[in-house]
Amino acid sequence: xxxxxxxxxxxxxxSVVAVDQIRTVIRTFKERxxxxxxxxxxxxxxxxxxxxDDSHAEDIVRIVREEFGKGNEFCKKITYRTTGEKTxxxxxxxxxxxxxxxxxxxxxxxxxxxxKPLECLIFMRDVKSRIYFEQMKGRxxxxxxxxxxxxxxxxxxxxxxxxxxxxxxxxESDKTDSRPLERKRSVPFHQxxxxxxxxxxxxxxxxxxxxxLAKLEKKLNDDERTxxxxxxxxxxxxxxxxxxxxxxxxDVQIEQAVKQFQTLTPTEAQQQQATEVxxxxxxxxxxxxxxxxxxxxIKTKNEQIVxxxxxxxxxxxGFDTAARDKAKATVQSFxxxxxxxxxxxxxxxxxxxxxxxxRRLTYEQIKQLANALERPPRSLTPEKLWQAYSQLEADKVxxxxxxxxxxxxxxxxxxxxxxxxxxxxxxxxxEEKFQQWLMGKTFSSEQVRWLEKIKEHIITSVRIDVxxxxxxxxxxxxxVQLFGNDLMNILDELxxxxxx
Numbered sequence: 229x230x231x232x233x234x235x236x237x238x239x240x241x242x243s244v245v246a247v248d249q250i251r252t253v254i255r256t257f258k259e260r261x262x263x264x265x266x267x268x269x270x271x272x273x274x275x276x277x278x279x280x281d282d283s284h285a286e287d288i289v290r291i292v293r294e295e296f297g298k299g300n301e302f303c304k305k306i307t308y309r310t311t312g313e314k315t316x317x318x319x320x321x322x323x324x325x326x327x328x329x330x331x332x333x334x335x336x337x338x339x340x341x342x343x344k345p346l347e348c349l350i351f352m353r354d355v356k357s358r359i360y361f362e363q364m365k366g367r368x369x370x371x372x373x374x375x376x377x378x379x380x381x382x383x384x385x386x387x388x389x390x391x392x393x394x395x396x397x398x399x400e401s402d403k404t405d406s407r408p409l410e411r412k413r414s415v416p417f418h419q420x421x422x423x424x425x426x427x428x429x430x431x432x433x434x435x436x437x438x439x440x441l442a443k444l445e446k447k448l449n450d451d452e453r454t455x456x457x458x459x460x461x462x463x464x465x466x467x468x469x470x471x472x473x474x475x476x477x478x479d480v481q482i483e484q485a486v487k488q489f490q491t492l493t494p495t496e497a498q499q500q501q502a503t504e505v506x507x508x509x510x511x512x513x514x515x516x517x518x519x520x521x522x523x524x525x526i527k528t529k530n531e532q533i534v535x536x537x538x539x540x541x542x543x544x545x546g547f548d549t550a551a552r553d554k555a556k557a558t559v560q561s562f563x564x565x566x567x568x569x570x571x572x573x574x575x576x577x578x579x580x581x582x583x584x585x586x587r588r589l590t591y592e593q594i595k596q597l598a599n600a601l602e603r604p605p606r607s608l609t610p611e612k613l614w615q616a617y618s619q620l621e622a623d624k625v626x627x628x629x630x631x632x633x634x635x636x637x638x639x640x641x642x643x644x645x646x647x648x649x650x651x652x653x654x655x656x657x658x659e660e661k662f663q664q665w666l667m668g669k670t671f672s673s674e675q676v677r678w679l680e681k682i683k684e685h686i687i688t689s690v691r692i693d694v695x696x697x698x699x700x701x702x703x704x705x706x707x708v709q710l711f712g713n714d715l716m717n718i719l720d721e722l723x724x725x726x727x728x
Contacts, residue, residue: 271383273347344372471510
């Protein structure tokens with residue numbers, strides 16, 4: 229390159245490809261595979277690698293094939309942009325046959341697809357969503373009988389564990405004419421897109437955006453052109469660019485004013501109004517976030533810098549014991565908090581002192597408890613606590629608390645008190661109680677649908693009162709129609725049965 233480029237970690241494998249980093253990770257995995265990770269094995273276990281995007285996946289596949297030297301069938305890319313072989317056939321082969329041993333994906337196999345023989349997950353991308361991360365880890369938890377397992381991995385007896393290889397810290401991260409078109413060189417492309425979407429539509433912004441789009445258009449392939457055209461409501465990227473340029477062209481503005489106001493000599497005010505019409509029409513595609521996101525992704529992919537000079541070294545490769553110690557400290561801190569505040573915080577007083585079935589918690593009391601937990605030095609949240617219990621007592625944790633409901637604190641406190649043997653989301657507990665309660669009733673289907681709405685309210689708000697119903701006029705009216713004078717008794721019974 230003409231001059232040095234400094235880049236941050238978040239740019240890796242997107243705007244910058246550090247070839248040696250990918251190779252270092254894969255080579256280290258290969259070197260440790262049969263000594264530390266799966267000792268006494270001879271066959272590479274079925275392994276799934278999570279990449280950042282399709283381009284990153286291509287780089288990983290190439291380097292895996294080079295490092296292992298076992299041919300193209302050994303490692304396959306399985307993404308939505310896979311060409312040649314059908315995706316469903318690749319997944320079937322990965323699930324049922326010896327090859328491929330290693331598959332590289334972005335998000336195609338991250339959720340909803342079971343590969344039961346899978347024994348190893350390699351994360352070469354970070355994941356910010358806790359729900360998504362739990363689903364991705366779940367690919368490795370599927371059980372398989374020994375016969376089926378040995379048919380795919382003949383060098384092993386049974387599947388008794390799965391391994392996560394964390395190369396990026398995912399387990400630790402907190403779940404624009406002849407005039408120059410480029411008027412705002414210092415403004416990033418994504419910021420220009422956002423500015424236009426938020427009505428910052430001055431001439432310099434539109435000219436700069438048109439210039440960037442004109443450059444990008446020359447690098448597009450046919451599939452990208454089609455994707456962008458669909459996202460832009462049928463406009464090609466060339467048409468979108470031309471509309472931006474015409475919107476700030478004085479000649480076109482005058483033509484629009486003549487046409488719009490049916491006069492040969494439009495006033496300055498009329499020309500300004502006509503200009504606003506042209507600008508709004510030209511910027512309409514950018515009101516669609518899908519179009520903006522697609523432009524950003526494609527531009528990033530087409531402007532990658534390939535770093536072949538930097539050399540990576542392994543800082544650490546091994547099992548993470550610190551995470552378990554941290555989880556123990558988190559759970560211990562929570563138990564100490566509950567014990568120290570059981571007579572101070574209203575929600576804890578009720579859970580500790582009121583008989584089961586007579587507890588009358590409110591959302592405000594749960595919120596007070598959550599705020600107290602979140603304050604330093606403990607800084608605890610339901611998500612952190614759920615993750616800690618999942619690491620320490622996985623066999624007792626049911627569900628992942630994935631909805632991030634504040635009411636899950638009730639489940640956490642009851643589990644810490646030893647009142648329940650399993651930790652399950654508050655929503656699961658309410659759903660089970662609701663179904664049991666319905667079994668003893670004879671309601672019409674319309675009444676059940678209404679009761680389902682009340683149950684959902686209790687899941688998120690602990691209970692339902694008359695004041696809550698008043699804020700739901702449609703449900704209140706329907707409730708009176710369906711239950712008449714029994715309505716209040718029904719609500720009291722639901723509060724007692726579901727929220728206690």
